[in-house]
Amino acid sequence: MNDLRLEVRVVLFTLQAEALQVLLLPDSSGWKLPEAPARAEETLEESALHALQGKFARDEIYLEQLYTYGGEIFPDQPGLVNVIYFALTPLRPSLPQAREFSAQHLPPLCAGHEEIIAYALRRLRYKLEYSAAGFELLPEEFTLTQLQHTYEIILGEKLDKRNFRRRILQAGVIEETARRRSGEGRPARLYRYRPDAVAEVKTRRLFP
């Protein structure tokens, strides 16, 4: 009866080499998402941070609960329940053994993981469409071109520069800093997240 095992797993996305990456660990039956057992003395979110082996402080990572899977996805492991978290970070994760794989080209995965990652990706795309969450994958200060690239990589389509800028600024989630970044060409203004902002943009309601 109580042979239940409750684990917390994390789908950690990062941006590297112009691609969206997922962090995976090797296991006997394929690659797997980092996990930790849920513990009575901590919150599920804390367990999620443990799954990443304590490499991330709470404010270095965006964490959001995704879904809890039970028997429907692990029919071969009765009693295994997984609370999945979805995470974004601008940092380079360096867990021992772990590797990052492009979300487009995943290696062979453990049972059920394909579905979990696919769902996390759908949620990420959906999130970008109605929020400004993309900056969670970028350093504290970033240019609008960088942010637009992030959106293009994740959504897999080109966006119009002027429309992108207008809307992302209208959403009020990011603000400009006084600083600029020089490189080739005209220096770009740097922006940062406004911690006081509501991260979600109102979408058009079906019934006003």
Place this chain on the structure above:
Amino acid sequence: MNDLRLEVRVVLFTLQAEALQVLLLPDSSGWKLPEAPARAEETLEESALHALQGKFARDEIYLEQLYTYGGEIFPDQPGLVNVIYFALTPLRPSLPQAREFSAQHLPPLCAGHEEIIAYALRRLRYKLEYSAAGFELLPEEFTLTQLQHTYEIILGEKLDKRNFRRRILQAGVIEETARRRSGEGRPARLYRYRPDAVAEVKTRRLFP
């Protein structure tokens, strides 16, 4: 360490007496949401149906996983983890001991339950705004006026009849039947859910 207890709880909404009702059970420390332990040999959704004491078949109820709460909401019960489901049904639930309360006027609740119900309510409202889920609270065949009333009760605001009808039909989730319902006034055409329809309406995307 493994003194973890995994329970599934259900926030069951129904429509009665022109109000949105929540099903609750009495407990020593206040009213509580119906719950069942998660079991290794069943899915979480099956456990959710058990929480309702087997009174509902899977197709008599709309069930959706809401959130999994751990230590953050039950600090006084370390190790208690609750997977919450959110449910809609047109039926009159008749669990022994249980009572239904208007979502506006909840009785004193057990610890953490207030937050859970508030979240379920937010999700329900949000769902109605971008989907046609309201019919899940109505009998198989219903009139557009009934459906509009449902929306008005849940959203707590009057809606425009013509705009409501245009959009709900445009969404393509319900279809008319050949039948009509007579009462006072002109008989109303009956509608039903289209099982082949995609239940979610596309909303305007932030980045097209």
Place this chain on the structure above:
DNA sequence: CCAAAAGTGTTTGCTCTACACCCATGG
């Protein structure tokens, strides 16, 4: 024929979309 509820279109304003050129800097 009266009461009660069902059903139906149009105009106006706003928001989204598509689109091309000038600007600032470094080398």
Place this chain on the structure above:
DNA sequence: CCATGGGTGTAGAGCAAACACTTTTGG
């Protein structure tokens, strides 16, 4: 002064919002 990426505005189309009268039935 040239190459490189940064930055900016507008006109047209499509969608949403507001709004009032006619139709059908039962009593």
